[in-house]
Amino acid sequence: MNRRTVMAGAVAAGAAGVMARAAEPETPGIAFAFEAYVTIGAAETPGPTPFGGRNRIPITGGHFEGPAIKGKVLPGGADWQLVRSDGAVTLEADYMIQADDGTLIHVHNHAVVSGKPGTPDYYLRCAPVFEAPIGKHDWLNKALFVGTVTVEPKGDAVRVRVYKVT
């Protein structure tokens, strides 16, 4: 048994049942999961730190709805923003949502904003990671998601559209 065989075996053992050896993966697509309306509070702005500019935007409530799940956004979360030296901004939002059957689901939403609003270069996409308890909503744990974020006209809420990466 040569080294390659051992390695392949070790990978098969190590990653057992994990990764298929498919000939060709399909091109990914996206499928709408839900839309969230998230109310936000006044920014807390520490100013420049050794890592960049910082803003913290409180997440104060809201609601969400899609074909397979709907519910409310719980107050007490926050979006911790880093204004980088290239002018782009990395967002890390951390909050809880609650489905209408009472299930509590943790959301960690990483986003990147770049380019100038109103120009073709403007870019804002997010990649929320969910942690739901085992049960009805645990499909949220078993896939990746991406989404869009827009600020509502009054600046007191954002609208997040979440899509499953298929």
Added chain:
Amino acid sequence: MNRRTVMAGAVAAGAAGVMARAAEPETPGIAFAFEAYVTIGAAETPGPTPFGGRNRIPITGGHFEGPAIKGKVLPGGADWQLVRSDGAVTLEADYMIQADDGTLIHVHNHAVVSGKPGTPDYYLRCAPVFEAPIGKHDWLNKALFVGTVTVEPKGDAVRVRVYKVT
């Protein structure tokens, strides 16, 4: 000036130039960025820890190519896998790639694997985050990416197709 106005102003200040107040975001799409062929070593398998099952797959080399960038995968990275209590697996791969102009780019690739290989439920998608130096390849810092991962037949490499979330 009422509270809502203050809040909107604070958000505008706090998130200044960050998020557009667009009427309607376009539905996200994906655009092919590059494909990587990543060679892997024998799994290191600590066994069950208080967080779940663990495997570490060494990343030993490879190459990548797309319309706007190509180069090689550097040895010395690793994929730190968590086999969760629901049987799904969370992957966190951390490694460096080098474009053919010499630019070093850090890759952190988060992936989720769920379902049984060979069944319609099987799912494996990744969301690589890149950190490139300021310059020609820094478009990798300014967008989100998703991708597919397949293991090569001999089990000694994986193929990763990376798409920009547009």
Added chain:
Amino acid sequence: MNRRTVMAGAVAAGAAGVMARAAEPETPGIAFAFEAYVTIGAAETPGPTPFGGRNRIPITGGHFEGPAIKGKVLPGGADWQLVRSDGAVTLEADYMIQADDGTLIHVHNHAVVSGKPGTPDYYLRCAPVFEAPIGKHDWLNKALFVGTVTVEPKGDAVRVRVYKVT
């Protein structure tokens, strides 16, 4: 110039000015930095997820004081707890504090709890990481810290004593 010299040079360049080549490091010690009284809300308990048991404890306010800094704890933070399969608990608290000169400081406090309360095996220590803006309080960015956490008798607050690792 042999390989070792090249490596040493590269390290010197790469980690330039970073790490001293001291003959012998001193044994670390700890020095009291401040004590915080942090009020907490009712736990949100999603229940078992694929990662373990989860609790989220809202952080609702409080105050802190030490020889070089004092101020208040801002509402809107949370402690995201993971009850692990070994019965120990990992805490990740994320919140803001504000010094009495108005400076906003981000706190990420990682803690481990193990053993049974009331027994000699009981263990609870934390390692808060601070991010302060450049200025008077930025010594918090330039060192590591550890601490103790105790729950107040009524269960509505915790007391955190923070020490600089010297």
Added chain:
Amino acid sequence: MNRRTVMAGAVAAGAAGVMARAAEPETPGIAFAFEAYVTIGAAETPGPTPFGGRNRIPITGGHFEGPAIKGKVLPGGADWQLVRSDGAVTLEADYMIQADDGTLIHVHNHAVVSGKPGTPDYYLRCAPVFEAPIGKHDWLNKALFVGTVTVEPKGDAVRVRVYKVT
């Protein structure tokens, strides 16, 4: 039952068995756990990114020994360094060690370096987090650790002294 009682109950339930309501915590101390000699390769230096200056130092091997555990450092890890705008450096080293009974243990070592080498302001302390499989060495999962790091004279290795926070 008033709100405070409910909150206390919820905390007791949510953080059940987690945090003792001790009258007074003892002041933390440190206890020597082990010393590691970690060999390092030539730095990979991407240069300035939107997050700061970056270096990646390969971890290529080594050994460690203490009163309760000894073994070797596995090749294939790395130390991902961020040179911050304040001149301090944040290190995130990720690697595996193996005890002499074969047990594989994951190490994530966060460190801060500040001040100028050779001056009284110089500071370098680390806070390694271990993930060991359930068993003989799992005391590493149940406590926090801090340590010192020094570069060996030839620049081809670092010496890390690890202490349990008691």
